[in-house]
Amino acid sequence: MPGYTTENIRNIALLGHSGSGKTTLAEALLHRFGAIEAPGNVSKGTTVSDSSPQEKTLGHSIDSAVASFDSGGYHINIIDTPGFLDFLGRTKSVLPAVETIAVVVNAQVGIEPMTRRVMNYAAERRLCRMIIVNQIDAPGVDLAGLMDHLRDSFGAECLPINLPAPGHGSVVDCFFNPDGESAFSSVAEAHTAIIDQVVEVDEDLMALYLEQGQDLSPDQLHEPFEKALREGHLVPVAFVSATTGAGLDALQQLFVELMPNPLEGNPRPFVKGWDEAAAPFTTVPDPDRHVVAHVFKVTMDPFMGKVATFRIHQGTITPNSQMFIGDGRKPFKAGHLYRPFGKELREMERGIPGDICAVTKVDDIHFDAVLHDSHDEDLIHLKPLEFPEPMYGLAIEPTRRGDEQKLSDALHKLSEEDPCFRVEHNSVTNETVIRGLGELHLRIALERMRDRFNVEVDTRTPRIAYRETITAASEGHYRHKKQTGGAGQFGEVFLRVRPLERGEGFRFVNAVVGGAIPTNLIPAVEKGIRQALETGIIAGYALHDLEVTVYDGKYHPVDSKEVAFVTAGKKAFQEAVKQARPVVLEPMVNIHITTPDSAIGAIAGGLSSKRGRVNSTDTISDGQAVIHGMAPLAELGDYQTELKSVTGGQGSYTMELSHYDPVPFDIQQRLMAEFQPQED
Incomplete structure (x- = not known):
């Protein structure tokens, strides 16, 4: 039996923009609470989370990674996620596995494009949210200004639950024991603000609070605090420094005493088939009921084979448990049950509701599968996630003759791992096309094909998928x-x-x-x-x-x-x-370009010359900006090369399908002239 109960489990995903310090924070927590002997270093490629060769070379996460630590009878699962927009599919895929989304913000840089996206995704999924402001001891940080910016951007429900002490070497509690001096704000005022916010969701407690003032115990505040989190009425903000350890103990206390356990988070509806309008069946985190678990990650390991990582929502799983996949009638037996710890798999004796576990060598298991041990329950699937449509494409063919089957196998395995990696075969052009969310996304996929599957490919720009x-x-x-x-x-x-x-x-x-x-x-x-x-x-x-x-x-x-x-x-x-009056339609894409401020004008002009336009521009710190625009996909075939030239190699972009529009008359005439219909 595990040394904890479902009530003592906390499942927390670290989300945020690349460079916010998610991996370093996860490493610091694992070390602080005894899960690892020494914290790893991102630049040296020694962290628990970033274990693949590509991650070590890039110095950034490109896949989600699960690790855990135990503290005072509590079991805390931490899921570190990629911060690049190119790997957004892998980031979003962890949302069904957790109760809490912790959005990590770099104190020096502030709110970035990924910050806004993941805050919105968590709200749409009705997950409890918190914000972790990391690197508070970095030089030149304006923490007061950042706190104001967070509230302006995400609402007045963003309230500090602790504040940096003078010098930023530690933090001052604003909730449990509001005693001390803050670097930039009144601790007493912060305490009053968060208590006021919490009691607003409980009329009886509010009446009591108005009668006796602030003399409410943490026990009295716990249930309304959880309700405020579930309803999005409160987004606590915690300050830490992953490098010096400032605020880590306070963060751990926040995790175990205030963030929801699997019994307290918003329930996850399992729906019949894929119909969101169907009457939902909601799981109960009861270890004695039928097993219901959800696969949120699949990886291909050269030694362990297919590794499926899943969250148990109901029931108990042990090694050799017999389970079904979705509505399939062929059972499989989990010969071993593992607890994932980065790339390492540790044997488990039992998994209970709230646990994150893994099984290996089950060929039919797949991403987003529901695992269960009985067809008596009327459930098939979790409410499906909406992933961005991959639009960046490359036509590929094997460099070496005879590698066609190896290429097919490699593409199949890569698409099983990544919900935003697509493989298409265009029968008209006889092209195999891989699609992803950006140039980096596909570059990593090509490197994995070469390194893991020994398949070299030649690439070219694919034909546009007109309609x-x-x-x-x-x-x-x-x-x-x-x-x-x-x-x-x-x-x-x-x-x-x-x-x-x-x-x-x-x-x-x-x-x-x-x-x-x-x-x-x-x-x-x-x-x-x-x-x-x-x-x-x-x-x-x-x-x-x-x-x-x-x-x-x-x-x-x-x-x-x-x-x-x-x-x-x-x-x-x-x-x-x-x-x-037939017309040809072309795909229009939303494009998000990260660039130095100095290149904004050149990029806007370049988009205009491509029949595109700039919709808005977000300025971020350190002379960087994000341009949000729209353009025809057909005009962006070699945009990465152009962007590198304009920005001196500092620019990057992602794009997603917006809609289809009629092509200009001259382009339609050219496409019609090139068409040679086959005779019946």
């Missing part, structure tokens, strides 16, 4: 008649097409009455239409966002076969589309 659609309603008709000496082919189809709203896809409507086309041949008509949808009509790109209604036709009792109505449906559809 076709229609802008008007029209009708089409085609009679297919073929006589070959024996039984012939006959089929006649009348149909209408009309445009749908962008993003609605394709809709097929059967409005045939009176048996003009027999019911058993209607699927053949739809099959022909779908064939034309895939190959395009005017430029060779798939058609989207339209409705096709088949309303009439003719058939022959002998010669009408499926193949005849496939052809008739396809030809009638092609005729209708050509008269429905």
